[in-house]
Structures are given as structure tokens and as C-alpha cells.
């Protein structure tokens with residue numbers, strides 16, 4: 001692995017790489033704080049993808065047609081894949097996969113607040129695709145230019161898939177909006193419940209964001225939380241109009257001076273509560289993840305035993 005005590009040359013080379021907008025690669029020397037910050041962000045991102053399977057996964061058996069079931073199954077499989085690329089990207093920094101999972105299920109590492117809200121109706125599946133994946137695309141496209149190479153490269157494929165997810169959600173909602181009055185009401189109800197939690201996905205306001213300044217200086221993050229939240233609101237308003245739904249914010253309006261939408265204040269206390277573990281589904285999400293991890297122990301043991309046996313046989317052949 002890389003040295004911990006830099007000679008001046010290594011530190012300068014790192015600074016030059018960042019200044020020239022080049023990528024830091026796993027074998028390059030990097031400050032320990034840079035390594036820890038990237039591990040923190042990628043691990044939380046990976047955990048979010050894996051926990052994010054649960055709200056929608058619950059709907060696979062109840063999707064209203066074979067077509068909707070196949071689409072949802074494919075989407076959920078994509079999210080599992082994203083988790084795997086991201087855990088692998090973390091391993092390139094020396095993080096241990098078992099340790100990361102332990103940190104998630106013991107609550108020592110965070111995952112996105114959004115997945116602690118329940119998906120109550122099938123309209124929620126559409127709204128998750130449109131708004132949650134839409135927010136993910138908005139937040140993650142700039143991460144394709146993140147300064148840590150394996151993260152930036154993983155984000156390229158993830159963003160392509162997230163953008164497909166966003167479109168499938170929007171298409172589902174378009175179909176429901178051209179259905180019965182009851183279906184239209186279900187969509188509006190789902191939008192009303194998800195809108196504010198989605199705005200929380202971008203993180204705390206810049207004035208309270210502990211990590212943004214350093215992460216921007218290192219080009220791990222390319223925009224602040226508030227910049228991306230604003231970009232998302234501006235992008236979503238015309239989509240809501242085309243869909244025929246109302247975004248539940250009386251303060252939402254176009255501001256010609258700023259050339260952007262003004263919008264109401266997110267309930268930051270609610271976000272803090274959800275991040276602290278007190279959201280509507282936190283306990284259930286972690287319990288389900290832990291049960292899946294414990295239930296999979298025999299598979300990990302069998303794979304390790306098989307690998308050891310195979311290595312033993314290869315040693316005998318080579319003696």
C-alpha cells in the first residue's frame with residue numbers, strides 16, 4: 001500500500017494531480033485524510049444502493065403486470081450491482097468489505113436518509129424512479145469527474161443505469177396519470193410524501209455541511225449540496241407540470257432575478273432525526289439487512305472452504 005509519512009515530493013505530486021484535474025489512482029500516495037474521506041463517501045453510497053433495494057423490492061411480487069414486474073426486477077438488480085461496484089472501489093483504498101458491512105449493520109456508518117421512508121403504494125415505485133433516481137442522477141453525474149479514479153469510473157455506468165431508472169419511473173407515472181381519477185390521486189399522494197425527503201438526499205445546507213469545503217478542495221465533490229439541490233428543483237418543476245402533478249411547496253416559484261426557482265425550507269430537524277436512526281423505517285431496514293447478511297453466512301463459509309480446498313489442490317499439483 002501507500003506510504004503514510006509523505007516526503008515532500010509525494011505530497012507535491014498529489015497536489016499537482018488535483019490541481020491539473022487528473023485522477024488519483026489506488027497506488028498513488030494520498031493524504032490519509034483524503035483516503036478516509038473517499039472511503040467514507042463511497043461506503044455510504046454503497047450502503048445506500050444496497051439498502052435502497054428494500055422499499056422497491058417489497059413491490060416485486062405485487063407489481064400489477066408481468067411487464068412491470070420484469071422492469072422492477074431489472075432495476076432492483078441494477079441497484080445491487082451498483083452496491084458491488086462501489087464496495088469494490090472502496091477495497092481499492094484498503095477498506096475491508098466485511099468491516100464495511102459490520103459498520104452498516106451496527107449503525108456506525110450512514111446510508112441515505114431517503115430509504116427510511118416506506119413505499120406505500122405502487123405509485124411510490126414510479127415516484128421513487130422519477131424523483132429519487134432523478135436526484136441520484138443530478139448528484140452523481142458530477143461525480144463522474146471525481147478526483148478518485150475508481151470512484152469516477154464506477155459512476156459512469158451507475159449514472160447511465162440511474163438515468164434509465166428515472167425514465168422508467170416517469171413512464172410509469174405518465175401511464176397512471178392517464179388512468180382513473182383514483183390512480184391520479186395515488187400519484188399525487190406519493191409525490192406529496194416523497195418531495196421533501198428527496199430534497200434531503202442532497203445533504204445538509206451548505207452552512208452546516210461539515211465535509212463540503214474539504215471535499216470540494218480535493219475535487220472529490222464538484223458542487224455543493226445547495227447547488228445540486230437547486231439544480232434538481234429547476235430540473236423537476238417542468239417535469240411535474242408535464243406530468244400534471246403539484247409539488248407540495250407553497251413557496252415554490254420562478255425567480256427571474258436569480259434565473260432559478262425559489263423554494264421553501266426543508267425540515268432539517270426531520271432530516272437529523274432520520275439520519276440519527278429515528279425515521280419511520282430505520283430499524284426495519286437494518287434488521288432486514290442484518291437478517292440477509294446472517295442468512296448468507298453459510299454461502300460465505302462454503303465459498304471460503306471451496307477456495308481453500310482449491311488452493312490446497314493447486315499446491316499439491318505444483319509440489
Ligand code: BYC
Pocket residue numbers: 040041044045046048049050052053079110111112113114132133135136139140200201202203204208209210211212215221225275
Ligand atoms: N442521508 O458534510 P456533509 C441512490 C451525512 S443512492 C444520510 O454535507 P458530504 C439510489 C454525511 O454523510 C443515494 N446521511 O457530507 C439507490 C455526513 O456524515 P459523516 C446515495 C447524510 O459527504 C437505490 C453528514 O451527514 N447517494 O441514489 O460532503 C435506489 C454531513 O453531511 C445525508 C450518494 O451517496 C443523507 N441524505 O455530502 C435508488 C452520493 N446527507 O460521514 C437510488 C454520493 C448527508 O460526516 N455522496 N449525510 O458522519 C454524496 O454526494 C455526499 O456524500 C452527500 C453528503 C451529498 C450525500
